[in-house]
Amino acid sequence: MKDFEVKILDDTDYRFIDALKSLGMSRNVATTLTYLSNVDEASSQEIEMSTGLRQPEVSVAMRHMRERSWIDIHNKKAVGKGRPTKIYKLSAPVEDIIKHYEQKIIEDTKTTMDAITKLKDITKKM
Numbered sequence: 001m002k003d004f005e006v007k008i009l010d011d012t013d014y015r016f017i018d019a020l021k022s023l024g025m026s027r028n029v030a031t032t033l034t035y036l037s038n039v040d041e042a043s044s045q046e047i048e049m050s051t052g053l054r055q056p057e058v059s060v061a062m063r064h065m066r067e068r069s070w071i072d073i074h075n076k077k078a079v080g081k082g083r084p085t086k087i088y089k090l091s092a093p094v095e096d097i098i099k100h101y102e103q104k105i106i107e108d109t110k111t112t113m114d115a116i117t118k119l120k121d122i123t124k125k126m
Helices: 011-022 027-037 044-051 055-067 094-124
Strands: 071-076 085-090
Touching (some): 027 055, 027 085, 027 094, 055 071
């Protein structure tokens, strides 16, 4: 049997996850991102064990983060026969990821405020 250590999320991590979710990030992505921000690198299995997410949830989160170039992936050769294990590492600083959401919120707010201004202009002409 193989021994390995995994990090378990703590209260601060869960507060961070809740804050990310409040920005519009999905629970799975927020949880996976939080875990990866606390370790150098991790396999999908380590992420599942540490976060309580299921394999499909981790896969979806990884696809989302890969599409945004937030993670690097490399393969680790399996012991004996079998498929190599994918190892994930956060490649973008967490600050940059938060900035991404900040910019999105600013753009969404500007769009909403523009619509409100147009409505006010239209009602003045009625």
